[in-house]
Amino acid sequence: MIISLINHSRLITDEQVQEVIRAINRQLKEDFEPYWSFSATLRLEGPIGQRPSLSKFGDMRGDAVLYLVDGVNSLGATGWHLANYGDIPYGIVFLGLCAKVKEAWSITLSHEALELVGDPMCNLLVQGNDPLDRRRRVFHLFEMCDAVQAESYSTAGVALSNFVLPSYFSLGEQPGRRNDFLGRCYKGKTLESFGMNPGGYLNIFDPKTGNWEQPVYEDDKEAQRRRKLKSQVKAGRGYRRSHPEPQ
Numbered sequence: 001m002i003i004s005l006i007n008h009s010r011l012i013t014d015e016q017v018q019e020v021i022r023a024i025n026r027q028l029k030e031d032f033e034p035y036w037s038f039s040a041t042l043r044l045e046g047p048i049g050q051r052p053s054l055s056k057f058g059d060m061r062g063d064a065v066l067y068l069v070d071g072v073n074s075l076g077a078t079g080w081h082l083a084n085y086g087d088i089p090y091g092i093v094f095l096g097l098c099a100k101v102k103e104a105w106s107i108t109l110s111h112e113a114l115e116l117v118g119d120p121m122c123n124l125l126v127q128g129n130d131p132l133d134r135r136r137r138v139f140h141l142f143e144m145c146d147a148v149q150a151e152s153y154s155t156a157g158v159a160l161s162n163f164v165l166p167s168y169f170s171l172g173e174q175p176g177r178r179n180d181f182l183g184r185c186y187k188g189k190t191l192e193s194f195g196m197n198p199g200g201y202l203n204i205f206d207p208k209t210g211n212w213e214q215p216v217y218e219d220d221k222e223a224q225r226r227r228k229l230k231s232q233v234k235a236g237r238g239y240r241r242s243h244p245e246p247q
Helices: 014-036 095-100 105-118 221-232 237-242
Strands: 002-007 041-045 064-069 088-094 125-130 133-141 152-155 158-161 204-206 211-213
Touching: 002 014, 002 105, 014 041, 014 105, 014 152, 014 158, 064 105, 088 095, 088 105, 095 105, 105 158
Parallel strands: 002 041, 002 064, 064 088
Antiparallel strands: 125 133, 133 204, 152 158, 204 211
């Protein structure tokens, strides 16, 4: 899978982008693929038109496309990849929103690249437990990073997003099993299946009510802040699912 990256930012040079691409490609090959057994390669392309809009995309190349764009909300979204145009999956990283949530844009780009690889057409759901009520069965979006999105690590000096491992999407826990790449402990426990680490939140669908929800832990102020901010700017996959564009 080839993911074309189009830099429409006036704030970040192509040289800076190439450094981040190199680190993300290492992440995909050396960190992600050994666990998931599939991967992708990012490559920088030159823009041939204006920045993307909801009605026009002039840079649809490769198996998928990611755009770097200044600002916060000119498309009503950021860091999302719900839609596809001409059957080519795409995602958008808004540098303004990265600044608002105080997250390095390289982390957001890593996040979106990993999730384009995991579910390029954005139509996969996994049945699992509601993290706030383990007796309740719901459907989770097949997200690689949301549950651990406040966590990052560095490769070649570039900050990259943590991500979940295949066992995260299984019911029950097994001794010694890893559910995310970093495996950090909080209060003596690592990430549980269909759970969230501090700062993370999920998008779940309740088939009984027909509603999409974004659960966060009650005492997790950082996750609540991020969820509120993304809701205010109408961003993210959960918002796009519950507020679809007219066909």
